[in-house]
Amino acid sequence: MAYKCPVCNKVWPNTRELARHILGTGDKPHKDWIGSKGLSFADLLLMGSKGYQTLSELLEREAEKVN
Amino acid sequence: MEKLPLRITVNGQPYELCVKPKTLLVEVIRDHLGLTGTKRGCNSGACGACTVLVNGVSVKSCSVLALQVDGAEILTVEGLAQGEKLHPLQKAFLDEGAYQCGFCTPGMLMSAKALLDENPKPTREEIREGIHGNLCRCTGYNSIVRAIAAVAEGKYEEGE
Amino acid sequence: MKYVVIDTPLHNIDGPAKVTGAAQYTFDITLPNMLYGKILRSPHPHAKILNIETSKAERLIGVKAVVTGKDTLGVKQGIWRRYKELCDEEILAREKVRYIGEPVAAVAAVDEDVAEEALSLIEVEYEPLPAVFDPMEAIKEGAPQIHEGVERNINVTRHIEWGDVDEGFKQADYIREDWFKVSGQAHVCMETHCAVASFGHDGKLTVWTSTQSPYYIQVLLAWTLGLKESDVRVISRYVGGGFGSKFELDSAQFCAALLSMKLRRPVKIVLTREEEFTATKRRTPMYYYVKTGVKKDGTFVAKECRVFTDGGAYTSMGATALYLTGFFQSFPYKWPSYRYDGYRVYTNTMPSSAMRGFGAPQATFVSEVQIDMIAEDLGIDPIEIRRKNGMTPNYEVPGQATIRSCGLHQCLDKIEEWIKSRGKLPPNRGIGIAAYGFMSGGIFNWFDTPYAFSAAMVKINIDGKVDLYVGAQDMGQGANTTLSMICAEELGVRLEDIRLHTADTAVAPVDLGAWGSRETLMAGNAVKMAAAEAKRQLLEFAAAKLGPNIVYDLDIKDRWVHLVARPERGLSYYEVVRDAIRGRDGQPIIGRGHYTPHRKGMISPAYSFGVQAVEAEVDPETGKITLLNVVTAHDCGQVINPLGVRGQLEGAIAMAAGYGFTEDLPMDNGKILNPNLVDYKILRATDMPETEVIEIPTYEPEGPFGAKEAGEGLTNPTAAALANAVYNAVGVRIKELPVTAEKVLRALKEKKEGKKKEG
Numbered sequence: 001m002a003y004k005c006p007v008c009n010k011v012w013p014n015t016r017e018l019a020r021h022i023l024g025t026g027d028k029p030h031k032d033w034i035g036s037k038g039l040s041f042a043d044l045l046l047m048g049s050k051g052y053q054t055l056s057e058l059l060e061r062e063a064e065k066v067n
Numbered sequence: 068m069e070k071l072p073l074r075i076t077v078n079g080q081p082y083e084l085c086v087k088p089k090t091l092l093v094e095v096i097r098d099h100l101g102l103t104g105t106k107r108g109c110n111s112g113a114c115g116a117c118t119v120l121v122n123g124v125s126v127k128s129c130s131v132l133a134l135q136v137d138g139a140e141i142l143t144v145e146g147l148a149q150g151e152k153l154h155p156l157q158k159a160f161l162d163e164g165a166y167q168c169g170f171c172t173p174g175m176l177m178s179a180k181a182l183l184d185e186n187p188k189p190t191r192e193e194i195r196e197g198i199h200g201n202l203c204r205c206t207g208y209n210s211i212v213r214a215i216a217a218v219a220e221g222k223y224e225e226g227e
Numbered sequence: 228m229k230y231v232v233i234d235t236p237l238h239n240i241d242g243p244a245k246v247t248g249a250a251q252y253t254f255d256i257t258l259p260n261m262l263y264g265k266i267l268r269s270p271h272p273h274a275k276i277l278n279i280e281t282s283k284a285e286r287l288i289g290v291k292a293v294v295t296g297k298d299t300l301g302v303k304q305g306i307w308r309r310y311k312e313l314c315d316e317e318i319l320a321r322e323k324v325r326y327i328g329e330p331v332a333a334v335a336a337v338d339e340d341v342a343e344e345a346l347s348l349i350e351v352e353y354e355p356l357p358a359v360f361d362p363m364e365a366i367k368e369g370a371p372q373i374h375e376g377v378e379r380n381i382n383v384t385r386h387i388e389w390g391d392v393d394e395g396f397k398q399a400d401y402i403r404e405d406w407f408k409v410s411g412q413a414h415v416c417m418e419t420h421c422a423v424a425s426f427g428h429d430g431k432l433t434v435w436t437s438t439q440s441p442y443y444i445q446v447l448l449a450w451t452l453g454l455k456e457s458d459v460r461v462i463s464r465y466v467g468g469g470f471g472s473k474f475e476l477d478s479a480q481f482c483a484a485l486l487s488m489k490l491r492r493p494v495k496i497v498l499t500r501e502e503e504f505t506a507t508k509r510r511t512p513m514y515y516y517v518k519t520g521v522k523k524d525g526t527f528v529a530k531e532c533r534v535f536t537d538g539g540a541y542t543s544m545g546a547t548a549l550y551l552t553g554f555f556q557s558f559p560y561k562w563p564s565y566r567y568d569g570y571r572v573y574t575n576t577m578p579s580s581a582m583r584g585f586g587a588p589q590a591t592f593v594s595e596v597q598i599d600m601i602a603e604d605l606g607i608d609p610i611e612i613r614r615k616n617g618m619t620p621n622y623e624v625p626g627q628a629t630i631r632s633c634g635l636h637q638c639l640d641k642i643e644e645w646i647k648s649r650g651k652l653p654p655n656r657g658i659g660i661a662a663y664g665f666m667s668g669g670i671f672n673w674f675d676t677p678y679a680f681s682a683a684m685v686k687i688n689i690d691g692k693v694d695l696y697v698g699a700q701d702m703g704q705g706a707n708t709t710l711s712m713i714c715a716e717e718l719g720v721r722l723e724d725i726r727l728h729t730a731d732t733a734v735a736p737v738d739l740g741a742w743g744s745r746e747t748l749m750a751g752n753a754v755k756m757a758a759a760e761a762k763r764q765l766l767e768f769a770a771a772k773l774g775p776n777i778v779y780d781l782d783i784k785d786r787w788v789h790l791v792a793r794p795e796r797g798l799s800y801y802e803v804v805r806d807a808i809r810g811r812d813g814q815p816i817i818g819r820g821h822y823t824p825h826r827k828g829m830i831s832p833a834y835s836f837g838v839q840a841v842e843a844e845v846d847p848e849t850g851k852i853t854l855l856n857v858v859t860a861h862d863c864g865q866v867i868n869p870l871g872v873r874g875q876l877e878g879a880i881a882m883a884a885g886y887g888f889t890e891d892l893p894m895d896n897g898k899i900l901n902p903n904l905v906d907y908k909i910l911r912a913t914d915m916p917e918t919e920v921i922e923i924p925t926y927e928p929e930g931p932f933g934a935k936e937a938g939e940g941l942t943n944p945t946a947a948a949l950a951n952a953v954y955n956a957v958g959v960r961i962k963e964l965p966v967t968a969e970k971v972l973r974a975l976k977e978k979k980e981g982k983k984k985e986g
């Protein structure tokens with residue numbers, strides 16, 4: 001089971017790594033996607049581990065699962 | 068502003084110029100005479116890149132008005148080599164790789180010459196003191212010290 | 228001896244020009260009909276530009292033109308061209324200024340005095356805006372927004388991770404968390420930024436400038452001025468220092484070009500030393516948090532770090548510094564798990580960009596000081612803990628890089644030997660060490676060039692002399708000599724047979740420039756390939772003439788073309804050249820080479836390593852630190868230019884020691900307080916200790932003749948080794964750069980008071 005990035009379609013083995021990818025990439029499209037889900041990119045970053053956790057949980061619900 | 072006459076000898080060549088009173092010696096050397104070997108790194112006398120010899124004494128030419136040295140004998144880096152014969156300091160700098168970007172090098176050579184003219188057998192410490200006024204960002208100074216020491220030790224003596 | 232040319236102490240080929248004063252730097256260039264330019268700069272750290280009135284200045288006798296942002300195409304340029312949102316800097320601001328010193332207007336006049344006077348006649352109406360100077364303040368909710376659309380002033384983020392760090396901390400027997408603050412640094416090139424631009428009636432622009440990358444300047448000028456790249460020519464034959472400050476487009480180049488385009492006359496702009504300090508770029512200051520977990524025997528288990536970098540007003544090369552600090556924070560050790568989160572934050576200060584080491588000296592300070600602390604906490608010898616965890620050849624940094632050659636352990640052995648030989652030290656004296664690893668050029672094509680990263684051409688003429696064309700730039704580090712040596716060695720001739728053509732975009736093939744310590748490896752590979760190709764053509768003719776058994780190889784060494792197995796059987800190089808040219812319809816022999824790293828991981832094709840020991844004495848009354856000895860064991864693969872490497876090492880020590888304890892750029896509300904060479908203290912000859920170099924030869928398969936970088940890695944360890952030496956001397960740990968006498972004295976006082984309280 002793997003997860004597809006909703007912005008650029010890159011595939012990651014779990015939502016934690018997908019969250020790290022999204023926050024690590026930080027370009028406009030990725031930032032905008034987070035904004036569209038009612039979250040603040042900057043706030044997620046600054047929460048440290050908790051930020052990744054929060055985003056990870058969101059991605060569990062929102063990201064497309066692939067095999 | 069009225070210009071005043073200036074008579075100086077530079078590298079053995081006498082010149083008669085007319086300069087404004089506020090003209091710096093380094094401006095005469097570089098801009099009026101076109102001898103661009105002497106450099107400028109700061110305009111505040113702090114870096115030594117403009118060092119030349121005035122009547123044998125090392126002087127930061129950005130800190131001296133040209134008219135203050137009226138009648139003097141100036142030696143710049145262009146005056147070190149005699150035709151195809153390099154000055155021992157120049158040979159030593161080549162052998163030791165005592166330069167990298169080279170911008171501080173003319174000033175270093177002039178300070179080194181002034182040091183050795185006054186103190187032909189300096190200690191390493193005295194060499195470092197002798198070039199204390201010359202900043203170098205590239206070499207870390209040690210190759211320059213080695214080069215000057217080699218000349219002091221007589222490595223380049225050949226009865227010039 | 229294995230080699231004829233390389234690894235021998237040959238004179239630098241630029242030596243005669245430099246020691247006689249004949250070398251013409253951009254600083255020295257004058258052209259007929261030339262004008263002099265000056266730049267008006269913002270006095271505010273953050274302000275809207277409401278209006279700029281230039282008519283009074285234009286009317287001053289001797290002034291020929293005044294330009295502002297309105298005269299530009301308004302291009303937001305940047306060197307990270309691949310990411311448009313990181314191209315955020317207009318040189319000559321149109322709407323807003325974001326740091327004290329940002330250019331707002333430029334003047335061309337008959338001399339510098341008139342140009343300077345004209346600046347004072349330009350009336351700029353500003354609306355000052357609230358400004359922010361500290362990255363930790365700039366990320367707060369409600370802080371002034373420096374760039375439109377950039378939330379919380381977070382400019383770039385970088386994330387590096389491998390292994391499971393959280394699991395790793397669970398396995399660790401001992402964990403340390405520490406906060407560090409590392410400072411900026413000024414490059415202090417002896418030749419300030421300068422340019423002479425000449426735009427002709429033929430619509431072509433020629434710019435003489437002091438730069439580390441004529442190619443980048445060519446492309447960036449074409450982009451910002453709306454010209455075709457090939458109609459822009461950049462010339463940079465002698466450069467008075469770079470150190471990372473001179474490969475981006477700067478205000479002297481842009482304003483001189485803009486003025487020249489308007490006037491169709493050459494315009495020269497030379498930055499003053501004060502402008503050099505306040506209006507160029509600097510090393511990136513950083514706030515560093517590191518959490519490290521180890522086993523009780525000192526084996527490294529997990530490391531986590533979060534870094535906020537003070538980006539200043541624009542992106543510049545700051546994104547690279549952010550990445551490299553995170554990557555080199557793990558060097559030169561094997562970390563089973565590692566996590567780095569880096570954030571670059573805009574502030575209203577001078578932009579932070581590239582400076583020798585590029586984020587690695589900062590990282591090395593943090594890492595090496597903390598490792599010493601961990602070693603002390605666990606009662607482990609500082610060399611031993613590094614030995615236990617040090618990288619070895621062919622180690623793979625998971626998902627990031629493969630280390631091929633690595634002489635780290637031999638370096639540790641040599642330094643351990645030296646320390647033992649020092650015996651017991653007198654009081655207030657200490658030896659501190661630091662280990663490092665560094666890249667030989669970067670892989671990531673952030674500039675988005677379509678060209679090979681380095682290229683070269685070799686042309687052999689009828690008299691056997693060789694014309695070598697390289698785009699690689701010598702800024703004092705010796706690339707001209709190093710590359711000529713590689714060419715001579717490969718081709719089998721002597722250094723004096725090579726005539727170099729470089730530093731001119733109209734003549735030399737594209738090279739990305741001298742940064743990231745890439746020239747020896749990347750340009751060196753291109754040169755070696757070009758020379759090999761030319762040699763191959765010669766050997767075809769030699770083989771025909773000599774008629775050897777097909778199994779024999781031919782080679783050329785020291786102008787002698789011969790059978791490798793039977794070197795006495797051969798021909799003079801000169802004879803073969805004549806035959807070859809005649810035999811090819813009179814065409815000179817031409818060989819071409821190029822190099823771009825492929826499939827070499829994320830960072831670099833090869834890594835250098837080293838360990839440095841600094842012996843220092845601390846005066847307990849004043850806190851003053853005196854450097855006594857610096858010994859460095861380093862591995863740069865095969866040494867090409869030994870005089871050059873030694874010079875680079877000694878220069879690196881002086882620069883890195885300055886970073887460690889004497890150089891700082893204190894600011895007050897965004898204004899640099901010491902923009903001169905008296906108050907900004909770089910090391911002088913009397914401050915520099917004796918230095919010893921121990922070469923650890925290795926062979927790097929990716930490098931020309933096995934060579935790797937030397938000049939940048941050597942700036943990594945000194946600040947850390949110095950801080951560790953201070954601790955070993957007087958028992959105080961300073962975790963904030965620079966380690967000044969004041970900080971040491973304060974720490975000593977606190978330590979005394981602490982003891983009194985306990986006692």
